[in-house]
Structure formats: C-alpha cells, structure tokens
Amino acid sequence: MDIQAAEKRITPVSGFKPEQTWACIRTGAGTAAIGTIEAEGPDALKAVQRIFPPFRQDAEWKVGQILHGQFLTDSRVLDEGLAAMETENRFALHAHGNPLILQQILKALQSTGTRIVCFEQMVRRRFQSACSNSIEAEARFEMLRAASFLGVRCIHHQITGGLIEVLRRWMNSTDIQSIRSEAETILQHSRIARRILQGVRIVIAGPPNSGKSTLLNRLAGQERALVSDIPGTTRDWVTAFGRLGPLWVEWVDTAGLDEELARSDTLEQIAQQRTRELLNRCDLILYVLDTSRPLWTGELPTAGPVPMLTVLNKYDLSKIFPTNNRNAVAVSALQGTNMETLCERILQILQVDSFDPTRPAAFTDRQIQLLQKIVSADDPDRIKTLIQLLFKAPQAV
Numbered sequence: 001m002d003i004q005a006a007e008k009r010i011t012p013v014s015g016f017k018p019e020q021t022w023a024c025i026r027t028g029a030g031t032a033a034i035g036t037i038e039a040e041g042p043d044a045l046k047a048v049q050r051i052f053p054p055f056r057q058d059a060e061w062k063v064g065q066i067l068h069g070q071f072l073t074d075s076r077v078l079d080e081g082l083a084a085m086e087t088e089n090r091f092a093l094h095a096h097g098n099p100l101i102l103q104q105i106l107k108a109l110q111s112t113g114t115r116i117v118c119f120e121q122m123v124r125r126r127f128q129s130a131c132s133n134s135i136e137a138e139a140r141f142e143m144l145r146a147a148s149f150l151g152v153r154c155i156h157h158q159i160t161g162g163l164i165e166v167l168r169r170w171m172n173s174t175d176i177q178s179i180r181s182e183a184e185t186i187l188q189h190s191r192i193a194r195r196i197l198q199g200v201r202i203v204i205a206g207p208p209n210s211g212k213s214t215l216l217n218r219l220a221g222q223e224r225a226l227v228s229d230i231p232g233t234t235r236d237w238v239t240a241f242g243r244l245g246p247l248w249v250e251w252v253d254t255a256g257l258d259e260e261l262a263r264s265d266t267l268e269q270i271a272q273q274r275t276r277e278l279l280n281r282c283d284l285i286l287y288v289l290d291t292s293r294p295l296w297t298g299e300l301p302t303a304g305p306v307p308m309l310t311v312l313n314k315y316d317l318s319k320i321f322p323t324n325n326r327n328a329v330a331v332s333a334l335q336g337t338n339m340e341t342l343c344e345r346i347l348q349i350l351q352v353d354s355f356d357p358t359r360p361a362a363f364t365d366r367q368i369q370l371l372q373k374i375v376s377a378d379d380p381d382r383i384k385t386l387i388q389l390l391f392k393a394p395q396a397v
C-alpha cells in the first residue's frame, strides 16, 4: 500500500442533492475506541455491500439489523467492524476509531461513487428536515458547537421560550415601535451571548519586560510563553486556550510595545505591527505595566474602541494598590497575587458575570442581520416580512 497516499486526508465536498448518496464521519475528530461513518442515499446499500462483506454468508440486509464483517479497500481487508442498517437507505458503519482507518473507509466509499461530505452539512440537513422553523433548526445545530455549557443552555432557552416566544408575539402585534425597541434590546444581549457561545480573544499587551508572558502563563495555567528579564523576549505572538468562568478564552501574549522599535526597519518592526493589529481584533486588551519601574508615572493609557483593563504588575515589588480605579487591577503575575480580582474584573467588563441565559438572544449571523433590519425598518409590512423570514421553514443546504 502507498502509505503516503493512504494517509492523505479526503477533502469533503460542499453541497449535495437529496438524490445523491453521500457519507461522512459521524464521530469527533481524533483517536477514539470506535469511529462511526454514516452513509445515506438511494445507492447507500450497494455502496456498503461493496466495501463491507459480512462474515456470515447467509447474513441479510434488513432495517434494524447490525452485521459483523470486514471493511475492504482495494479488495484488501482494512478493519473489522459493524454495519447497522438504520433505514432503507441509511447506514452506520462502526470501525476502530483511528482517523486513518476512517479516512480509508471514506475513500473506499468514494470509489463506489458516494459523495463525501463534512459532518456539519449532514447534521444541518438532518435538523432542517426535522424542525418546523429555522430558529429551532439553527438552535439544534449551534448547540453542538457552543463553547460553554452556559451557551448550550442559552440556545436551548431560545427554543423553549426566549427568541421563539418573542417572534410568536411579534407576529400577532401591530405595535411596530415596541417591536423595534425590543429587537434593539435583543441585539444588545446577543453581543454578550456571542462571547459565551463562541468564546473570546483577550490580548495581553504593554511595554517590554512588564511581565506579559508571565501573566499569560499564569492565566492559561501552563508554561506557554518564554519568560526572561531581557526586554524584547517575545516577538511573534503566542496563544494559549483555557477557561475563565463561563468563557472559553484565547489568551494572546504579544511583543512589548515600543515606539522606537515600531519606527525601526527590523524584524522588531514587524512584531510591533502584528501586536498593533491584534489590538483591534480582540474582545479585551489587558494592558500590562511594570509598576516597580521608576519610569511608570501612574498614568493609565487611554482606552480605544476595544475595552481595556490595565494590569499593574509586579505589585510584590512596588506595593502600589489603586483601590478606587475600576480600570486597573494590581497583581503579581510571578507570585499569582490578586489573580481572582483580575479574573472577576475581566468577566465584569465583558458583561458575562451576570449573564441570564433565559433572556431572548440571537445566536446566528442570519438572525442578527434580520434583527438589525427590523431595528432600522420603517414600513410595518417590511417588519412583518422580516419577522416571517426569521421564523421561516428551514430550507435544505
């Protein structure tokens, strides 16, 4: 067998029609004890029969039947496993969960003319045919991807009450003014919900040597970034993922900001540029200052469009403690002092500390765009149409 060819991943195609036979990996990526492939369509039985001969000669393919046999690729045995006939034209193929084995089974199915699609397409399609309205179909799909359990609860509430209840009420209302203002409130809440559903990016920035990398390692709970007392240690940014309360966080450590380096014509200039770009592409900036240095004057940087929290680091050396400044927290990243206060402030600034998952929230781009149109629409008929579009029967992808 050509090992390199065997290890090459198959690229799923996008879009498929109901009359086509298709297959996808149903289980999660990565190594597992068992991996499952789903095959569905008018020719699914023929395709499965070609790649999976059951051990028993007299085995019959019947709905509800699970057969024990072997997966073949190029007439060679690849693995032993089970094939379940779930409906007339849908099969679940259970093999050992090495992703390389699953890829080979997909290739074998592809050689029978089966289209290989990605998991998302398959579930989206299934939910669309099982649900009576788009919000429910989107909710069932997004619940699979929510980055936190609070996010799963939030989406679940949108179909048991929340957004669906609001839309039903709107459909029977003629009070356009209150529909628009309620839509505005939902959009505001949705911005916070999005953080809980998708996670946030928090960028750690500040002058060189202020302790940014030490803080990243402390917050992420792992030694991700190199720490040294030489200014300019971090050049390219370093990321680490972790949990903070109900949030999934991407922590990003950056190169120390330095006006002179930014003007220089060196590699450092690129590092400076990258840091500045990142400052606009995040949910929060932690601006880290070294309070033990005489250069630090006690003035905090002014905030831009992205919320910023100043971290007065190396508190163990300076003992400065600004008790009444809500925009600054004194910590010792090295010793781990006052980290709880820092984490609490982060959750407060991102407004997720008191998040109520039962309140109506939009949780897809489609819903958000339609709500924005409702807010800016003047014509009552147009508003009614937009509400109906939000609620409409799901369409196949």
Ligand SMILES: Nc1nc2c(ncn2[C@@H]2O[C@H](COP(=O)(O)OP(=O)(O)OP(=O)(O)O)[C@@H](O)[C@H]2O)c(=O)[nH]1
Binding pocket: 207, 208, 209, 210, 211, 212, 213, 214, 215, 226, 227, 228, 229, 230, 231, 232, 233, 234, 235, 254, 255, 256, 257, 313, 314, 315, 316, 317, 331, 332, 333, 334, 335
């Ligand atoms: N005493 C004390 N030292 C600290 C603290 N935080 C960091 N340091 C030290 O400060 C030095 C610089 O720390 P780094 O985390 O590498 O600083 P940085 O901001 O990432 O530096 P650059 O990547 O060069 O911009 C190291 O020697 C750290 O051990 C702190 O809270 N207290």
Ligand SMILES: [Mg+2]
Binding pocket: 212, 213, 214, 225, 226, 227, 233, 234, 253, 254
């Ligand atoms: Mg660093």
